Amino acid sequence: MSLKSVSAKIFSKIVALRIQKWAKNPVETQQKVFEKLILEAKNTAFGKDHDFKNISSFEDFAAKVPIRDYEALKPYVERVVSGEENILWPGKPLYFAKTSGTTSGAKYIPLTKESMPHHIEAARNAILCYINETGNADFVDGKMIFLQGSPEMQEKNGIKLGRLSGIVAHYVPAYLQKNRLPSWETNCIENWETKVDAIVEETKSEDMTVISGIPSWVQMYFERLQQNTGKKVGDLFKNFNLFIYGGVNYEPYRAKFENLIGRKVDSIELFPASEGFFAFQDSQKEKGMLLLLNSGIFYEFVEASSFFDENPKRLTIGEVEIGINYVMIISTNAGLWAYNLGDTVQFTSTKPYRVIVSGRIKHFISAFGEHVIGKEVEEAMNKAISKFNFSITEFTVAPQITPSEEKLPYHEWLVEFENAPDDLQKVAEFLDAEMQRQNSYYFDLIEGKVLQPLKISSLKKDSFQEFMKSEGKLGGQNKVPRLSNDRKIADALLQIQPQN
Known part of the structure; x- marks a missing residue:
């Protein structure tokens, strides 16, 4: 066993204990996050417009700050994009994560010096929780691939912008840099099909142990590997035993993946977005992902069935129930306030709070009142x-x-x-x-x-x-x-x- 894997096991126990501490006190943890967010942002343009200085409870907040989606928050975001300071959060953001919106064209989601570390820490902690539970740390000595967007960035009024996955690529810790693939040059290729072919060439002779990405695109990578080498992925990468994914449900892909790999591998589900890193699978034995209550995000939940009512009831973490479809609303240390992310979740556990992503509030079928999710x-x-x-x-x-x-x-x-x-x-x-x-x-x-x-x-x-x-x-x-x-x-x- 290498020094790196021994160190990973020791560190995983420390991190697991830290997580348990806040997970056992969910309401208190969220209250502290809430109070800190309001205090930090009370002198911003948004904080002044919504009387943050007189908000002392969640009830005050709910009365003064309506639920908004990106379109409704856009006037504030545009001021940030134009270079103004202290609009949604103190100072200027470090980055904008640029995403494609359906009605608003390009969306610019702010990432701040306070919010950015949580994106990195959550991804790291997901892996450490896996190590702590399973005892499997050998993979840290092999090569790891993260299929993601280009890390090249543009600049807008002094603020860098790019895809979230590309921004995160700049924060890969030094101890992983030697293990990480693809190369910077390959990662910067914009055309996806050309990029996948280049990744195949770079990785097919390596000892890949961890592969990460959205299942549909990882599947394309696996298929190209098989076409190129004539081998099952598991035969090509004999030590590949951990697949990390997010974005979509893996289950519909599982049978195809196991066929392409030639065997079963462990998997870790993540729930990241440009707006924040919300949850990760903390256990191979339990259903759902641990909701991150101590990461600069205050959560509200509205039952999906009443979301489009005139004044739907807004719930905090201590009021949710298992199995109900909720729209998740977030307020963050990147300056998003009572923000409708668009995702719906269901709780699978309340001790600790674990969720599954059940769909999108805009992605449903109810052409005849069926409310299919x-x-x-x-x-x-x-x-x-x-x-x-x-x-x-x-x-x-x-x-x-x-x-x-x-x-x-x-x-x-x-x-x-x-x-x-x-x-x-x-x-x-x-x-x-x-x-x-x-x-x-x-x-x-x-x-x-x-x-x-x-x-x-x-x-x-x-x-x-x-x-x-x-x-x-x-x-x-x-x-x-x-x-x-x-x-x-x-x-x-x-x-x-x-x-x-």
């Missing part, structure tokens, strides 16, 4: 994969409101199969039964003959890659929405299918 379709698909022994590359679901021949509308599941099932109709019937079991609104609509049972459209190989490429969103942190309440994505996918 991402967690439901993913759970149904996972069960179908297990029962019928098939594998998929990707899938998405959309309503078909105006089918031909005056038939009832239905939900269309657009699936790119890696290994197709023998009987697609039986799979469709099973999925429909699962959806009815999980969602009482959907059950009522099927029973009441408002909807007909769902239909599966099988897509040709690489359909999702072609679609993402056409949208200019191939690779990096981009991902296909699991659900849409309209036909935009579905119709685009069908458009690229071979015509009969």
Whole structure:
């Protein structure tokens, strides 16, 4: 056992004890975060506009600071982007994480000297919790790859901007630099397909032990490795035993990954975003990810079912319940206040507080009042994969409101199969039964003959890659929405299918 792995085990125990200390006092921990945020920002433009000096409780805050999304916060963000100081947070941000918005074009999410360390610390602690629980630290001596955006940055009024994953690349600790791949030059390649090919060439002869990235793009890397070498990933990288991922649910990809690798590997799920690093999987034995309550983020939760009401009830950490779908609202030491991230979560545990990401408040299907969410379709698909022994590359679901021949509308599941099932109709019937079991609104609509049972459209190989490429969103942190309440994505996918 190397000195590095011994040191990692010792450090992991220290970090685990620190985490336990705040995790056992969640309400007190969040109250301290809240008070510090209000105190720090009371003299900013936002703090003055919202009377922070007279906020002494969460009730005061909720009364004075409405929930906002990026569009509503944009007037303040634009002042920061133009170079003004002390607008959302004291001084100027260190960076802007530039992301693509749906209605607002480019979004500029501030990262400050107070918020940036938490992004790095959370990713590190996820790995240390894994080491502490499993005792497995041998991988620290091998090579690690993080599939991410380019670390090259631009500058806007004296503030650097780039993709979050590229910004984070500048903070890789010195003790990992020698282990880390790909090279800086390869990481800076903008074209995703060219970049993946270059990464394959750099890594195929290395002792890769940890691989990290969004599953859909890591899958592309694995496929290119196999095409290039003719070997399973696990045969190529004999010591590869840890996959770290975030952004989407891994379960629909698991069977395909295990086939590409040739064996099972441990995995760690992360919940990062440009707006903050919110949670990570702290245990291989428990469901869900530990919500980070001590990382400069104050959380609120609104039940998704009442989110669009005029005055929905805003809950703090001590008021949430297991199994309810909540919209997660954040206030951060980067200057986001009562900010609607757009993600929905469900708690799997309250001792400690662990969550799963259940979907997006904007990514749902309720064309007929069915309120279908991402967690439901993913759970149904996972069960179908297990029962019928098939594998998929990707899938998405959309309503078909105006089918031909005056038939009832239905939900269309657009699936790119890696290994197709023998009987697609039986799979469709099973999925429909699962959806009815999980969602009482959907059950009522099927029973009441408002909807007909769902239909599966099988897509040709690489359909999702072609679609993402056409949208200019191939690779990096981009991902296909699991659900849409309209036909935009579905119709685009069908458009690229071979015509009969």
